[in-house]
Amino acid sequence: MTRLSPGHPAPDFELEDVHGRTVRLADFRGRQPVVLVFLRGFA
Amino acid sequence: MRQDYEKFRALGAEVIAIGPDSPEAFRRYWAEHQLPFTGLADPKHLVARLYGQEVKLLKLGRLPAVVVVDRAGIVRTVYYGDSMRDIPPNESLLATLAALDAGTDQSAARVAPAREGREKHQT
Numbered sequence: 001m002t003r004l005s006p007g008h009p010a011p012d013f014e015l016e017d018v019h020g021r022t023v024r025l026a027d028f029r030g031r032q033p034v035v036l037v038f039l040r041g042f043a
Numbered sequence: 044m045r046q047d048y049e050k051f052r053a054l055g056a057e058v059i060a061i062g063p064d065s066p067e068a069f070r071r072y073w074a075e076h077q078l079p080f081t082g083l084a085d086p087k088h089l090v091a092r093l094y095g096q097e098v099k100l101l102k103l104g105r106l107p108a109v110v111v112v113d114r115a116g117i118v119r120t121v122y123y124g125d126s127m128r129d130i131p132p133n134e135s136l137l138a139t140l141a142a143l144d145a146g147t148d149q150s151a152a153r154v155a156p157a158r159e160g161r162e163k164h165q166t
Contacts, residue, residue: 002095003095003121003123004094004095004110004118004121005118005121006117006118006119006120006121007117007118008117008118009116009117009118010110010112010116010117010118011093011094013089013090013093015061015083015084015085015090016066016083016084017081017082017083018066018069018070018073018074018082018084023059023081023083025112025116026116028057028112028114028116029114029115029116030114030115030116031114032055032056032057032114033054033055033056033057033111033112033113033114033119033140033143034056034057034058034059034111034112035051035056035057035058035059035109035110035111035112035136035140036059036061036094036109036110036111036112037044037058037059037060037061037107037109038060038061038062038091038094038096038105038107038108038109038110039060039061039062039063039064039105039107040062040063040105040106040107041062041063041064041105042062042064042068042072
């Protein structure tokens with residue numbers, strides 16, 4: 001498991017949101033900062 | 044996060060939650076709690092692994108982690124929790140984002156540890 005370091009590009013990814021829309025991290029580049037919150041799971 | 048979402052929005056940031064549950068579980072949870080931010084199901088742990096979130100397969104859980112990405116797509120702050128409840132306070136994340144906006148990032152943007160005496164957060 002490699003942890004990220006500040007100062008490096010955030011790895012791009014693509015997943016579907018709860019409305020079935022595809023969300024890509026790259027879509028925010030040049031537009032907004034993003035806070036990625038990695039959940040531990042609902043259960 | 045739900046209570047503070049508007050504060051994140053006010054700083055121009057988007058909040059994206061990524062978790063190990065199924066897309067169906069995400070839809071139900073988001074509908075039930077009416078969450079205003081983006082929720083992404085990552086049941087195959089693809090993004091979690093990409094970002095170095097520790098996945099505890101035996102416990103069917105993950106440790107929480109938070110990553111702040113600036114407008115240029117650069118990682119500014121990473122925080123890896125060492126227990127299930129170990130997450131950075133929103134105030135620290137908001138301070139980080141405010142510093143990004145003020146152009147004083149790099150040096151000033153630092154997520155304070157939730158408890159003293161830990162070294163694992165990096166900025």
